[in-house]
Amino acid sequence: MKNFLAISILSITALVSCQNVQSAKSSKANSASINLSDNQLMDKVQSDALRYFWDFAEPHSFLGRERYHEDDIYPDNDKHVVTTGGSGFGLMTILVGVDRKFIPRKEAVKRLTHIADFLEKADRFHGAWPHWINGETGKVVPFGKKDNGGDLVETAFLVQGIICVREYFKNGNEEEKQLAAKMDKLWKGVEWNWYTKGGQKVLYWHWSPTYAWEMNFPLEGYNECLITYVMAASSPDYSIDYDTYNKGWTRNGTYTTDRTKYGLPLFVKHNYAEEFGGPLFWSQYSYLGLDPRDLSDKYVKSYWDLNRNHVLIDYKYCLENPYKFKGYSDKYWGLTAGYTRNKDGSVGYAAHQPMKEDFGVITPTAALSSMPYTPKESLAFLRFLYTEKQNFIGQAGPYDATSINYNDWFTPRYLAIDQGTITPMIENYRTGLLWNLFMNAPEIRTGLKKIGFKSAKHHID
Template sequence: MNKYTLPAIIIIILTAACNSQPKQQNISAVNNLSDSALFDTIQRRTFEYFWTGAEPNSGMAAERIHIDGDYPENDQSTIAVGGSGFGLMAILTGIERNYITRQQGFERLQKIVNFLEKADRFHGAYPHWLLDENGHVRPFGFDDNGGDLVETSFLMQGLLCVRQYFKDGNDEEKNLAARIDSLWKAVEFDWYRQNNQNVLYWHWSPNYEWKKNFAVHGYNECLIMYVLAASSPTHGVPAEVYHEGWAQNGAINKTSNYKNDTLHLFMQGNPPHGGPLFWAHYSWLGLNPHDLKDQYADYWKEMSTMAKMNYEWCVDNPKQFKGYGKDSWGLTASYSVKGYAAHAPDSINDLGVISPTAALSSFPYTPEQSMSAMKHWYNDSTLRNKLLGPYGFYDAFSETDNWYPQRYLAIDQGPIVVMMENYRSGLLWKLFMSCDEVKNGLAKLGFTIAE
């Protein structure tokens, strides 16, 4: 395991499958696109992961799709619960961008809710993975066959956006919004305190109970879980759970530096320069970091600085990897040359692997740098034929190792669509932040939001 503790996104992957070299395929593309046309091309192609690439029985997000076909299991039949939350937001984006009609989007979202209402839940929380044919849990590990509160929170973040989108629509749409409201209110965040401790626990299993014993402390990708737990109108938790559990009685407030930039949040695993970039993405697909502050951080400044540090590290390229620079950057958790890794800007966790989701999901924070990377990967025809597939740019690559797998992960494709949309319209931020419960929850925890 990587030195960072990241069970929500650590995926069991066979090294042999990751090291094999797939056959390259030519991708039809239009050269000399304007910046806006390229932006739309990549956003739309990535959206297709959650539309044409969805698991067909449920309509939800497939855990992974391997175009090269080298993975020994067909995990396109395994549903990613957190990735599906990101996918819900991608579908709303597709409606707004006219990739699909409102009715098409509604019907897909209704299908997903139908499936979720029957799927396994554990004190209201869904597991990390669901099986397509019956909605039963697929264990994520030997003793991880129950509720996963983090993945459930990513799902609820998306569901609440869907609820807000349809709540004032026609009768069918209002009914869907009401059904989503019931799913949301059924999540027993308070149960996951494990006997009323002032911290939230990641997992509970009906067979192994609290055996994993993973208390979630910040900072990492899980802030959204604490916000939703405080926001729940039926199973809410007091502010002390956030301040004592997540913020560790103020210990979360600890600075780190890279060049002239400073971060003010203690990152789990103590990475020196901000950690893998999904920490600046997953909780912020719905939560709007603009002007969002609490006693620990200014979150727009913090997330923007994290992205900038990641970019600067790749430009400086202290480990001298091939291909790094101002137009090819981005370190985050993804497939890696040897398995799966939480790539980050430090001497241990920078493995020479660029993950396109890192730069593209950072568009709100680093628009010029993100556009530069996207243009390079697309306009260089040699790279494009290696990196671009039917669902956007593939998950990861290494020019140093001449490694270009044709593989996708839901949790990496989703943030690209959503954060690109937040950059240009703020759609998902507006929807999520319009929830009265979220406003109340943030106020309970001491956040301030500019009006």
């Protein structure tokens, strides 16, 4: 009992100390940030979020750690658990860091080469990596009892980043060309069509060497998983056909809808969230590389409008604020999956979204990673955060979960999958860097054309 009490006191002391230090830093940073231009603020948040994948990366593999908690009294907590999807976002974050000269190009090439070598030796299951990997050993860390094998969706998020790295360095010096070649080999080794479970016309999320297909999760739209079908269609050696996309992802075209919200068409039936469109990461994860501008297919006339409307519906919902949470406004909004505040004040996890899971908690990545779709609204959030709510910002940028409603509550914690979308999506708004890299890959253009996508901007018709 005494030991437990001592640990509890230490935890409280550490948290209070962290918050006091943060408060002191905030008052100084507030005056420094208040006169920054929009471009300077975007530089600031992009370089801050980069630190998660540069300064706080897992120390052996250099991949993105699943989580990082500033309030941990034990610094080794989850230190070596890396996440494949979040690491894919981290690869793109590092590219932005190089392009904006936040980090030295040569050092980035060395680190990315190390990452490629680690991924080559890490556990793979018919080419797909698991959701979690031990950064020291390269062995799978089970995400759940039966989730101890290949995770095709996380692999797709990772490969989206791998393709961008290949494209960025493929015409560079000899060391950079070698890096590009390593990345090329990695992505071409994923056996996408094997995940059709014996030739069914749908992709499956998981396969385990112990439990085989028992997870039984077919990938059907619409949610964050579109990129998985794009990657599978684009594979030179393990490709899927049009019918797998059409019958699997679009449910034979039955996933479309005429429903609107706030006068805005939703276009597709967002899984289990048909009224509002679900958490905002659905408009972000597949679109760090996949360019929604001028993108269409047989069922969706404009992926840009689909994503922009999704974000605007979330924004308008926060302004409507049906639960009357304190703080929601045109400069403090955005609901997506991440850490949350439980009723007892402890930290939990929730897929924050309008009505269904709205607990008065705003996740900064929601608005910040929506910058391409809603620049005015997202910039207002960014400025509010960095000039009026510095206590919501830590060592690696905005914390994962915040709430003005609960007396400026925040959790001094980060998740790779949330922090990793901030820098790339803001860069896509600013220059289109990741969109142009990904869409420049010849296999991607071929794959998109195969499953019926069009984009005049990227010569896909």
